[in-house]
Amino acid sequence: MREVQVALGERSYPILIGEDVFKDPRFLDLVRNRMVAVVTDETVGALYSASVVAQISSCAARVLPVQLTIGESTKNWDNVNAIVTQLLDARFDRHSVIVALGGGVVGDVAGFAAAVYQRGIQFVQAPTTLLSMVDSSVGGKTGINHPLGKNMIGAFYQPQMVLMNLPFLRSLPAREVSAGLAEIIKHGAIADADYLDQVRQSMEELRGLDMEVLAKVIARSCEIKSEIVAADEREAGVRAHLNFGHTFGHAIEAGMGYGQWLHGEAVGAGMIMAADLSRRLKLLTDADFEMLKAVIVDAGLPTSGPQGAQWTPEHYLNLMSVDKKAEQGTPKFILLDGIGSAVFRRVPEAPVKETLVACTQN
Numbered sequence: 001m002r003e004v005q006v007a008l009g010e011r012s013y014p015i016l017i018g019e020d021v022f023k024d025p026r027f028l029d030l031v032r033n034r035m036v037a038v039v040t041d042e043t044v045g046a047l048y049s050a051s052v053v054a055q056i057s058s059c060a061a062r063v064l065p066v067q068l069t070i071g072e073s074t075k076n077w078d079n080v081n082a083i084v085t086q087l088l089d090a091r092f093d094r095h096s097v098i099v100a101l102g103g104g105v106v107g108d109v110a111g112f113a114a115a116v117y118q119r120g121i122q123f124v125q126a127p128t129t130l131l132s133m134v135d136s137s138v139g140g141k142t143g144i145n146h147p148l149g150k151n152m153i154g155a156f157y158q159p160q161m162v163l164m165n166l167p168f169l170r171s172l173p174a175r176e177v178s179a180g181l182a183e184i185i186k187h188g189a190i191a192d193a194d195y196l197d198q199v200r201q202s203m204e205e206l207r208g209l210d211m212e213v214l215a216k217v218i219a220r221s222c223e224i225k226s227e228i229v230a231a232d233e234r235e236a237g238v239r240a241h242l243n244f245g246h247t248f249g250h251a252i253e254a255g256m257g258y259g260q261w262l263h264g265e266a267v268g269a270g271m272i273m274a275a276d277l278s279r280r281l282k283l284l285t286d287a288d289f290e291m292l293k294a295v296i297v298d299a300g301l302p303t304s305g306p307q308g309a310q311w312t313p314e315h316y317l318n319l320m321s322v323d324k325k326a327e328q329g330t331p332k333f334i335l336l337d338g339i340g341s342a343v344f345r346r347v348p349e350a351p352v353k354e355t356l357v358a359c360t361q362n
Helices: 025-031 042-057 077-089 104-119 130-134 166-171 174-191 193-201 203-207 211-231 238-243 246-256 263-280 286-298 313-320 349-359
Strands: 002-006 013-018 035-041 062-068 097-102 122-127 141-146 149-156 161-165 332-336 342-346
Touching: 002 211, 013 211, 025 097, 025 122, 025 161, 035 042, 035 077, 035 104, 042 062, 042 097, 042 166, 062 077, 077 104, 077 141, 097 104, 104 122, 104 130, 104 141, 104 149, 122 130, 130 174, 130 211, 149 246, 161 166, 166 211, 174 193, 174 203, 174 211, 174 238, 174 263, 174 286, 174 332, 174 342, 193 203, 193 211, 193 286, 203 211, 211 238, 238 246, 238 332, 238 342, 246 263, 246 313, 246 332, 263 286, 263 332, 263 349, 313 349
Parallel strands: 013 161, 035 062, 035 097, 097 122, 122 161
Antiparallel strands: 002 013, 141 149, 332 342
């Protein structure tokens, strides 16, 4: 078992990484004699819900399985309302607990439901994908999408703990593993050049789901994210660095329709675009750009935007104007000032358009 602490004073919590994490005494004490809702989707529910519910039932007052039909395209009010309705029907009170068992969408929606149900009840993140383990389950961002923008409705609401049961990863298709590697690569790119090199050298083992290597790499990614979250919980400053590649990536997701590209795939292409823009602004060397691109290729991720005549620079800019980092409709970008160092910059439109032309397939 590896453990990483998210240091947020009274809201601090552990991230537990390993096997049999649901048997940890801290988790069992949290759910003991309480009403617990285990929120999941159809795929994860069929694989893991029964075993998790059985473990929680050993000490909880009641366990309510809540299974949603969910995906990035249904990360919306309807699913939040579905959770809340079932909690109300079951007479869940303010001492109840939600366990979000699934990928990033389940975690975001269930976490948001926990934030708003009776003005806030406790919840636990139990991510089942590599992407959600190293990204959305850590840091307290919860929320849903709007047709005009990704994650535009939500709340900062920290979990009581994060339980990362590594054997869950064995059921992932290769495409989902690659999507998770995008966020791992991002952490190295913005904060730790040596870690990025370690990821590069371990890529075969990571894609092959070597559990020992995965545990080490996931723990370091969680350390990087936890340190940034502890310094800037509500994204007033340095936490924005975690969005490297996301301004471009979110535009791809919104423009394609949520779910057509996996989040990590869009971030992979988005990192190439952000790195290309960094190079055009003389912040990143050609050698570092090519190295980052090679790591993204090795991870099995796309390195250019979607095909189609509609994907003009103007279309991208319109989509990016709805990004949460935009100010008065003008996008700002997380760029690389060398590998391992991120900066937040307002950029003139001309080099952004040059990057979009260079990095979008026609």
